Amino acid sequence: MRIAFHTPLNAYDDGRISGDRRMALQLVAVLEGLGHVVEPVLAARDFMPSADADRLSRHRDAAATHAQDMLARWQGGAPPPELWFTYHNYYKAPDLLGPAIVKRLNIPYVVAEASDAKRRASGEWAAHTQIARNGFAAADLHLHFTDRDRQGLEPWRAPHTALLELPPFIAFADDPPQHAGDAMVPRLVTVAMMREGTKQNSYLTLARILGRVVDRPWTLTIIGDGRQRAAIEQAFADLPEGRIRWQGALPHERVVAEMAAHDVFIWPGVREAYGLVYLEAQAVGLPIVAFDSGGVAATVRSGETALLAPEGDEAALATALLNLLDDRALRRTMGAAARRFALIERNPAKAALILERGLALAVANRAARAVAAEPAP
Incomplete structure (x- = not known):
């Protein structure tokens, strides 16, 4: 037709x-x-x-x-x-x-x-x-x-x-790279535009969540840019020095490669329509931590490829993150399931x-x- x-x-x-x-x-x-x-x-x-x-x-x-x-x-x-x-x-x-x-x-x-x-x-x-x-x-x-x-x-x-x-x-021109293995210090990654509204709200929520888990070792790479970058950077300013790595906007192929070099994808997803980035992160073998908000649940298998917390429950989201930070075997199991799910079920x-x-x-x-x-x- x-x-x-x-x-x-x-x-x-x-x-x-x-x-x-x-x-x-x-x-x-x-x-x-x-x-x-x-x-x-x-x-x-x-x-x-x-x-x-x-x-x-x-x-x-x-x-x-x-x-x-x-x-x-x-x-x-x-x-x-x-x-x-x-x-x-x-x-x-x-x-x-x-x-x-x-x-x-x-x-x-x-x-x-x-x-x-x-x-x-x-x-x-x-x-x-x-x-x-x-x-x-x-x-x-x-x-x-x-x-x-x-x-x-x-x-x-x-x-x-x-x-x-x-x-x-999600579609890929070639098979995406695969998560290479857990680091001694878990490497978190998030990818989102820095604009006002729901994206900025998720960034501010993420900063508060990380403030709850500063007693654990971790680093976070942030990929994205936009009009609200200065305000977003300020929200993370009180976290310990050296924990946050700001990458700015990257070409799509570099975003996927960057995600593969990390261990956990975290993005609160406040009122997210669904978020293709969750599927991309799973495709490289990363478990997801997010709120069960908007259409996020449509992009993951809760409990198998992702740990979802009730929308707005920041304590529960921090607990979900701690579960993955403290359990390397859980990260590996969920990451492997995530790659299978994204590449086999959502192609x-x-x-x-x-x-x-x-x-x-x-x-x-x-x-x-x-x-x-x-x-x-």
Whole structure:
């Protein structure tokens, strides 16, 4: 099939670093591997950081113009899509193109990683939320990465709108390096952008957790950079000298190699969507320490490849870290299980099987919608 691939949250393949962008690239690669022709929709980014009504109006007007331009191009002879695939539809980046176009072309509509926000259904974000929800109802198939997202989408499960789990997966050009062996002093590592909001909150939490375990030997390598670096560095300033190694931003291949040179990956993951970095760390053979927050649990096997603490329970997170710091055999066992899990259970081949099934389901649901819409004789 010819598939139009739309990413309203972030412009497709703009070269910037984020798990969202990487997952979009991975999805396209899997779809192409299944033999489909995938054409990214080169539309403006529809992320709206504020609920400004004028901003929403401008985005809607621009989307309407873009939709008309695409329809005119297809009517002029360019091959139209046979399926529309939107990755990431939620109230701050609603799909302003897909529902209208699939209605005009009568083609299947697939949405991956949609998320609902009930508390935004009233108030200043109500209009944005309603647009996102209109897209939820119009979809023939929702691919959800986490159980949290599934729960939000349940109200839209219907005879012609299916929900299908697509667990987060990770792709590597070559087999990633493997953890070489434990050091005498356990080497911790974390990787995250240094921006305000949830990332900064996780960094501040991490600094407090490490302050609880200063009586044990360990070092921490921090890989990442961003606008909040100075504030984040200050949060770690009271830890003993020589414990923290600041690496800044690194090319992706160097990040993976750096992780392989460590023993434990720790990142609190406060309200993390899911976090591909957890899968990367497991792929090189590192056990995970994190909160059971957001979609983190969808990327690990709790108790087997990761020690998860209840969200916000910093004492429990420190205890989980201590368990790994004090038990070299546990680190090795969990690290080996983590590599098997990431490389065998969460690879593109597994995702391809689910996507192949999902696309067939979407096509069938769209056909059923068409039959249901026919007037009675």
